[in-house]
Amino acid sequence: MELLGARVDYFGEIERLKVEMNAVILAHYYQEPAVQDLADFVGDSLALARQAQGTDADVIVFCGVHFMAETAKILNPGKTVVLPDLEAGCSLADSCPPEDFRRFIDERPGHTVVSYVNTSAAVKALSDICCTSTNAEEVIASIPEDTPIIFGPDKHLGRYLVEQTGREMVLWPGTCMVHVLFSERKIRQLKVRRPGAEVLAHPECEERVLRVADHVGSTSSLLKRVVESPAKEFIVATEPGIIHQMQKAAPEKEFVRAPGKGPEGACEACSECPHMRRNTLEKLYWCMRDLAPEITLDEDLRSRALSPIERMLEIG
Ligand code: 13P
Ligand code: SF4
Numbered sequence: 001m002e003l004l005g006a007r008v009d010y011f012g013e014i015e016r017l018k019v020e021m022n023a024v025i026l027a028h029y030y031q032e033p034a035v036q037d038l039a040d041f042v043g044d045s046l047a048l049a050r051q052a053q054g055t056d057a058d059v060i061v062f063c064g065v066h067f068m069a070e071t072a073k074i075l076n077p078g079k080t081v082v083l084p085d086l087e088a089g090c091s092l093a094d095s096c097p098p099e100d101f102r103r104f105i106d107e108r109p110g111h112t113v114v115s116y117v118n119t120s121a122a123v124k125a126l127s128d129i130c131c132t133s134t135n136a137e138e139v140i141a142s143i144p145e146d147t148p149i150i151f152g153p154d155k156h157l158g159r160y161l162v163e164q165t166g167r168e169m170v171l172w173p174g175t176c177m178v179h180v181l182f183s184e185r186k187i188r189q190l191k192v193r194r195p196g197a198e199v200l201a202h203p204e205c206e207e208r209v210l211r212v213a214d215h216v217g218s219t220s221s222l223l224k225r226v227v228e229s230p231a232k233e234f235i236v237a238t239e240p241g242i243i244h245q246m247q248k249a250a251p252e253k254e255f256v257r258a259p260g261k262g263p264e265g266a267c268e269a270c271s272e273c274p275h276m277r278r279n280t281l282e283k284l285y286w287c288m289r290d291l292a293p294e295i296t297l298d299e300d301l302r303s304r305a306l307s308p309i310e311r312m313l314e315i316g
Helices: 010-020 033-038 045-054 066-075 098-106 121-125 136-141 155-165 184-193 207-212 219-228 240-249 281-290 299-314
Strands: 023-028 041-043 059-063 080-082 112-116 129-131 149-152 169-171 198-201 233-237 254-257
Touching (some): 010 281, 033 240, 033 281, 041 045, 045 066, 045 219, 045 299, 059 066, 059 281, 066 080, 066 299, 098 121, 098 149, 112 136, 129 136, 129 299, 155 169, 155 207, 184 207, 184 233, 198 219, 219 240
Parallel strands (some): 023 059, 059 080, 112 149, 149 169, 233 254
């Protein structure tokens, strides 16, 4: 226990614990900057799953949300996987209860079920193949043309994929509580004030926001665009944690958070994912010190959820 009032050198202690327990720290782009800076690897949800699959560490410290850490555990039943805050959920995963999703599938026999990784293990276990926004088009292309598809749980990503791939899909009506809040009207107004700025948007945003975007893609795709684009200013319509990596990758460029639908002057933090931001530097230290909270999974459920994840990882 720390002495009352004693300051903890979180950076030093986390580094020490990492070596002591042969741990790897994996962080999503939406984590707070200090957590990203401590991680061994920062990436999008697909890259993080691949890192988890390939690691030889004994302990995976997952700085992201529950479904991401759960995916790491599904891939690594023999390893300890900890998440700084077990309550770090996801509105998309919550929008798709497994019992309801099972009924939805049963009502549509013969469909191939594609699930975004933003789902619980129980929903993955009902699915044929998983995808992320990075590889969704490739995953859909891998399904025979004459096979009907159910896609869940994000209806905005689903609609965008129907448009991109030309494949009809039955969509589950889930949404991300963060991405639906960006305001197309205010983004347009901001573009008038910053005519040289490019609008970057994650496909979980509403259709009208995607229509004003210059580039639509997963977090890693948006980051890549920042480096490759000739633009010097960007309006970022995704969780602003990623701006930390954008600034590192292109320090001479300027990044503005896309405005939300709230009243004029509404708080800037509104586009921060309340789940992702549950993880803090302190909680990261505590979870490594105590090896808790740990992700645990029933073995039968884990093995059923594994195959759609492995199918996804085999692609690309
Ligand atoms: P990426 O797969 O693009 O990293 O997105 C994850 C996510 O949760 C978006 O809200
Ligand atoms: Fe889930 Fe949205 Fe947060 Fe991503 S930003 S973890 S989809 S709630």
